[in-house]
Structures are given as C-alpha cells and as structure tokens.
Amino acid sequence: MKQAKLAWAITGSGHYIEECMEYLLTLENVDLYLSQAGEEVLKMYGFNIKEIREQMPVYRDKAASAPPVGLFYKGHYHTFVMAPTTSNTIAKCVLGIADSLATNLYSQAGKCRVPSIIYPCDVAPEMETTAPGKKKFMVYPRKIDLEGTAKIKTFEYTEVVESVEALIEQVDQRLASLT
Numbered sequence: 001m002k003q004a005k006l007a008w009a010i011t012g013s014g015h016y017i018e019e020c021m022e023y024l025l026t027l028e029n030v031d032l033y034l035s036q037a038g039e040e041v042l043k044m045y046g047f048n049i050k051e052i053r054e055q056m057p058v059y060r061d062k063a064a065s066a067p068p069v070g071l072f073y074k075g076h077y078h079t080f081v082m083a084p085t086t087s088n089t090i091a092k093c094v095l096g097i098a099d100s101l102a103t104n105l106y107s108q109a110g111k112c113r114v115p116s117i118i119y120p121c122d123v124a125p126e127m128e129t130t131a132p133g134k135k136k137f138m139v140y141p142r143k144i145d146l147e148g149t150a151k152i153k154t155f156e157y158t159e160v161v162e163s164v165e166a167l168i169e170q171v172d173q174r175l176a177s178l179t
C-alpha cells in the first residue's frame with residue numbers, strides 16, 4: 001500500500017496565507033486542495049499555481065461532488081489541514097454543510113476519523129492582517145465569526161490553532177507522531 005499523505009486545503013483567506021504557504025512548501029508528501037476563492041486569493045498574493053504544481057499535486061474546485069474526497073476512504077491521507085480558513089468555510093463546516101471541495105474535505109475527514117488541524121482566520125475581536133501588496137490593515141471579526149471559531153473547536157477529530165506558530169507546531173507534532 002502507498003504511504004499515506006497530508007491533505008492541505010487553502011481557502012480564500014488572505015490572513016497569513018503567505019506564512020501558511022511558506023511552511024506548506026517545506027513539506028513533503030502533501031496534496032494541496034484549493035477552494036475557488038483560495039485559488040483566486042493565492043494568485044492575488046503573488047503565488048503561481050503552475051510553480052506550486054511542480055512541487056505537489058494541486059486539486060482545484062471544479063466538480064459538484066468533490067470526487068477527490070473519495071481518497072479519504074482509501075486511507076490515502078493520515079491528516080487533513082485547512083489553513084488559512086475563511087469565515088465562510090468555518091460557518092459552513094460548523095453547520096455540517098459540505099457543498100464545496102474544502103467543506104467536503106473537512107466533512108469526509110471527520111467521517112473517516114482522520115484528524116483535522118484547522119486554522120480559522122477569525123481568532124480575536126481585533127486583528128491586524130495583510131492585504132495583497134503587503135499593506136497592513138485592521139479587521140474586526142463579528143460575533144458570528146468568532147462563534148464559528150468557538151464551535152469548530154468542539155468538533156470531533158478537530159484541533160484548532162490560532163496562530164501560524166501554533167499551526168507549525170501542531171503539524172510538526174502530528175508528522176513526528178507518525179514516524
């Protein structure tokens with residue numbers, strides 16, 4: 001049987017997307033999944049999907065039934081990481097909605113008891129974030145956004161991280177536990 005891999009989803013959140021990508025590109029045995037907005041936002045932050053594809057398989061959100069999620073049922077993945085995650089995708093995930101590639105991956109990982117590490121963009125009532133072009137600005141997540149983050153922490157097989165440092169630590173720990 002093939003060695004299991006890490007599945008990593010990028011959604012359309014610019015919040016620390018560059019730092020998440022920088023770390024992700026250091027990893028081996030990763031399949032990268034992009035939400036439709038994730039693909040657009042990545043390009044806005046200067047990433048070239050063709051170049052990323054030279055390093056790892058990249059799955060785009062082009063089909064209604066999210067066919068690649070079947071790979072979870074074949075033991076293809078040991079872990080699912082979704083970082084960064086938009087308010088939109090978190091809101092859907094906590095309602096159990098699976099109508100896009102990213103929300104399907106989270107749902108199917110859970111149904112296959114594959115652990116997920118989730119980095120939501122909304123982690124505090126006031127946050128500094130970075131626009132394309134490196135310009136910093138303040139963002140004020142709403143009550144409903146923060147409730148989504150609180151709710152996803154209660155989900156089974158789910159570890160929620162609130163910073164890039166915590167993300168790297170969790171993923172490193174998970175990978176070390178597998179060897």
Ligand SMILES: Cc1cc2nc3c(=O)[nH]c(=O)nc-3n(C[C@H](O)[C@H](O)[C@H](O)COP(=O)(O)O)c2cc1C
Nearest residue numbers: 011012013014015035037038041086087088089121
């Ligand atoms: C440059 C850019 C940055 C964005 N950053 C964020 C963000 O940090 N958090 C967020 O919730 N949405 C952000 N959005 C909006 C989302 O991309 C949008 O809500 C999208 O519909 C989310 O789709 P997805 O959850 O399927 O990826 C951003 C949009 C753009 C154009």
